[in-house]
Amino acid sequence: MVTPTRIDDLIDVVRAAASDARPLRIVGAGRWPEAGHPVQAETTVQCRALRGISHYTPGDLTLSCGAGTTLAELDDATRAHGQWCPLLPWGDDAGTVGATIATATSGPFAERLGRPRQLVLGLEAVDGRAQHIAPGGRVVKNVAGFDLTRLLTGSWGTLAVLTTLHLRLRARPAVDESWWIRDGEAATLQTFARGPHLPLAVHRTAGGSKGLDGDGWLVRLGGNRAAVESARAALRGCGTLEPVATEVWDRVRLIDAPPSRALTWPWTPLAHRVRAQFDPAGILNPGLLGEVA
């Protein structure tokens, strides 16, 4: 296990591995389960020490941090300014920002608050050729150059090791409340979710797994007071509302995670060509996405 503390150390590790075609297993905090196919590698590179917030101007609603920064650390830093980076992925907040972006893991609020690909403005990474690259930037709109940021988001550490992420933040909703509807009908809730009130999430819960008593629907509303009040009034038409604490979503994120997308990775000819360009020696997480070595 190596735990680089500086990008230069990481570059050395990758360069050495590439030159003797030695596979590396790339992990964030190291608590993410195998995506489905275990990586056979003697060396594990842990990114946890590439951590900390290097840049944060609340007025710009942008933040840069090391890949090893945990979601909890990110949440603490931004909460103080009434902001958040609403990745809120499946799993818990002990996971790292780097792993969340590398796996493009979204969560129950992705539809409304943005998927990883919409929340990453730019990044730094070391690719399989040991090249330190820095595509994108820190501003919220940017079309300069071909979009390596999008390519690396969701590439599961098979093209490059992410070291720094430039993220888009949003203001936390002024009013944020969650409701449980035991007697909700799928059709009415789906119609509610389509607008005009645009809830933060409408989520089906099954079998009391949330500490709630039986099946039902969880709905989260957010916005200014008037918006939330009118949304709540409309929601009453969907069933009987019981208030629940916002923390219920932490349990939802842990329990209701969908199966890993890595299991169904389509190895098209284009995908092979991408891999060959960025990791020609095949040393980064080989086998994780089920490719035939």
Add this chain to the structure above:
Amino acid sequence: MSLLATALADVVGAAQVLARAATLQVYRSDALPGLRALPSLAVFPATRDELIDVIRVLATHAAPFVARGAGTGLSGGALADGITLVGLHRMRRILALDPVTRTATVEPGVVNATLTRAAAAHGLHYAPDPSSQAACTIGGNIAENAGGPHCLKYGVTLDHVVAAMVVLPDGEVVALDRGDDGGYDLLGAFVGSEGCFGVVVEVTVRLTPDPERIITLLADFTSVDTAAEATSQVIAAGIVPAALELMDAATIGAVESSVYAAGYPRDAAAVLLVEVDGAAAGVEADVVHLSGLLRDAGARGVRVAHDPADRARLWQGRKKAFGAMGRIAPHLVVQDAVVPRTRLAELLRTIEAIGARHGVRVCNVFHAGDGNLHPNIPCDTDDPAEADRVHAAMTEIMTACIAAGGSITGEHGVGIDKLAYMDALFTPATLDAMCRLRDVFDPTRRANPGKAVPVHACREWHAVPAARRVVA
């Protein structure tokens, strides 16, 4: 006719191939003034199969080519210098429009505003709204990852593309998606690739429900500084307007003297056009909050427009501002750069000083809410001395934006126009990685050669001769 022209004529018919210089003049430029280049051939496929066959013929002849939508691009992206131009304006069918899934599948030549008009019957619209939306095509929008005023809230083209069918330069047809079910995000990599990765054959985009309530505010200011500071304060307050646009006195003057007059106060140093939309109750609360905030930030007056006709008039001035600047000089150099939103006022001061130093007049009309500047310079690019001064001023403006932690383009692309600034923005290793991404799609570099990323940055590419020669 050349062998290539004959082979192309076999696909699309002789009438849809242009080979004479006189008939090719129309395609000599896009909306970027000052750069002109004549294609050797132009070919106009009408269907998906024709387009695929055209690209296959070009591949057989190892011929480089440039796709062209409406030619409204502002970075020279659609210029074809001595190579084949593939015009897509005949491929303008909406193939499917599904109000339940809120998606539409279209051919690349469909005009942006046409799609929105078709969706209107279902209470839907296509959210990315470049100011050129009456002319530009969805294919061109994807190639440039186009933005527009309402992208502040709704996101740029990238956020609205669900899937695309693309013909790669070697003639292979591939389906790209966002990787939501696994797979590299090749669609994300393709959007914004400026025609260098292949040609969009068909695309499925998301349609957005029309908001229940839309209210437009016009705030006017006696200094540009205060208007810019007000923008930063709105953003920092956490309100996400649907749009937040700034126009300065030079722009207001041009608009108000034109047929697009929108009723902007002529004595204002700057106006902010702010739009809020969504469910009615929330929108009205936002308007109260915003009006107070804008006044506290120094607005002399805040006009609130509820009525659609009133709102349309306020927007017409903004959307036609570039056109209105045609009153000032024969050409308009439209610039595009991005800065962090807290630094807008500072950068606008810097830009004014740069303009004054070079004796050029800068008209600012831009997407203030996301820090996306458009410092435009009305000028005569056929006057070499003036063109030099404009160029010098633009270079300094770009340098200042990069130094502020910004970018050289927020929505118009690099094309040819901005190649020279790429080395200042990205490291050699990053530029080389961009070349490698291109190699995935177009290893022979025949799609829009010489655009978007400087060729000298591609380490493994030096052996291949440059296919471009642009005449000014």
